[in-house]
Amino acid sequence: MRPLRLLAALTGSPRLLGTAPRTGAGPVRVPQDSLSGAGGTAPAPDRPRTRARLRAWAELLRVSALFTVPGDALAGAAATGRRPGRGTALAVGASLCLYEAGMALNDWADREEDAVDRPHRPIPSGRVAPGAALAAAGALTAAGLALAARACRPALAVASGLAATVWAYDLRLKHTRLGPAAMASARTLDLLLGATATSGTSAAASRPTGAHAASRPTGARTPAAALPAALALGAHTYAVTAVSRHEVQGGHTAAPLAALAGVTAIGTAVLRGRPAEGEPPPVPATGRLLLPAFAAAYLRTSGVPLLHAALNPSPPLTQRAVGGGIRAMIPLQAALAARAGAPLVGLAAMGLVPLARALSRKVSPT
Structure with a gap:
């Protein structure tokens, strides 16, 4: 017997015997698509690693909170009396890019602090490189400004102020007393960005080709009309940000109590608000039904978790209150749109609530 066959007989190796293992149906055939061109076995795609990488970036960018962003522009457009265009x-698009830039920059700036308090975050856990997060923040900021520039110059000016506020908050102001005010300013500017971009493109489209000045569309208003709605959204953001400063350690009852009083006042003001003189009223039937429903959804989504956090200011309940406050921005945006006379625009914004709720179960918005 040859040496190889003797060794195969002793070890039971079918490769050395030159045969494949047999079953009752005959030899087992190896699928051709599992072989490489050189006759070896090709490596299978590393799907678990790809999924893990995607999940890490989803956590870094907090994609579940993205659904709270489009309503800013929709509410801003409604405040100008124009249809979204x-x-x-x-x-x-600009708001989404700048928001995600802020998320990436936030974790890059907090990487050393998170290594102690939240080592599971993508950067301290090693799942996302710090340089990659910083590069993503820069690229997303540039993309957001480019999209705003395509709308009109005033929109670019507002977006530039928004981007500067985001970077100043993450790099400098976050851990100071100005932190909540900076975050509130960012949301205020975001709603004004929607109003400015909508007004700018609408005015350009309606501008006559002759020597006559452009006339404002019937019922249309200047972007300044969106300021009350923008301030209401900013006040809500201030309250939520003040609570978020205690979400890691917990133990603070005053912050959720103050935020609860604030969101109650905001919801009441939105519900009682009426269009200014000369503005078109809401659609009679739809407006009367949807505005109270939106305001109630806002108060329920933000108020109940804040009450729980005030009664028991533990880190989990505080984090839940912050998450509820973030999701409550959607019904607030819908209520602001309905109050401005566009209840159907508010209804479209409310369509994002199920998506935000479903994704927040997989990726935390905080």
């Missing part, structure tokens, strides 16, 4: 879509 090309400028509104560009404002939504």
Whole structure:
């Protein structure tokens, strides 16, 4: 017997015997698509590693909170009395990019602090490189400004102020007393970005080709009309940000109590608000039904978790209150749109609530 066959007989190796293992149906055939061109076995795609990488970036960018962003531009467009159009879509894209830039920059700036308090975060856990997060923040900021520039110059000016506020908050102001005010300013500017972009593109589209000045569309208003709605959204953001400063250690009852009083006042003001003189009223039947429903959804989504956190200011309940406050921005945006006379726009914004709720179960918005 040859040496190889003797060794195969002793070890039971079918490779050395030159045969494949046999079953009752005959020899087992190896699928051709599992072989490489050189006759070896090709490596299978590393799907678990790809999924883990995607999940790490989803956590870094907090994608479940993205659904709270489009309503800013929609509410801003409604405040101007114009229908959402090309400028509104560009404002939504710019807002999404700048929001995600802030998320990536936030974790890059907090990487050393998170290594102690939240080592599971993508950067301290090693799942996302710090340089990659910083590069993503820069690229997303540039993309957001480019989209705003395509709308109109005033929109670019507002977006530039928004981007500067985001970077100043993450790099400098976050851990100071100005932190909540900076975050509130960012949301205020985001709603004004939607109003400015919508007004700018609408005015350009309606501008006559002759020597006559452009006339404002019937019922349309200037972007300044969106300021009350923007301030309401900013006040809500201030309250939520003040609570978020205690979500890691917990133990603070005053912050959720103050935030609860604030969101109650905001919801009441939105519900009682009426269009200014000369503005078109909401659609009679739809407006009367949807505005109270939106305001109630806002108070329920933000108020109940804040009450729980005030009664028991533990880190889990505080984090839940912050998450509820973030999701409550959607019904607030819908209520602001309905109050401005566009209840159907508010209804479209409310369509994002199930998506935000479903994704928040997989990726935390905080």
